[in-house]
Amino acid sequence: MQEYQDLTLILKHPNPSAMVRWPPPPPSWVKMNVDANYSISNQKATSSIIIQDKTGQIMGSCFRIHNLFSSVFMVEVVAVLHGL
Structure with a gap:
């Protein structure tokens, strides 16, 4: 717990709200954001996808569990x- 608290103080961004900016894609384009993780204990990976237009409207999304990849x-x- 102490290590987590120490790192949180060291790595703390001076303005967290500045980090949460989503730059929209150009007109007539969409933007796809992807994230993935792997659980060593469960030996499973997951991924999520979200596709948005320039206004932030969600055009598509997906969440998948992957058993073949480590x-x-x-x-x-x-x-x-x-x-x-």
């Missing part, structure tokens, strides 16, 4: 391909 990088690659 690399977050590979799960993100598959998620990007799935989103496309």
Whole structure:
């Protein structure tokens, strides 16, 4: 717990709200955001995708559980391909 608190103080961004900016895509484009994680204890990976237009309207989304991969990088690659 102490290590977590120490790192939180060291890594704390001076203005957290500045980090939560979503730059919209250009007109007639969409933006796809992808995230992936891997649980060592469960031996499973998950990915999520969200696709939005310039106004922030959600055009599509997906959440998947992957049993074949043990690399977050590979799960993100598959998620990007799935989103496309």
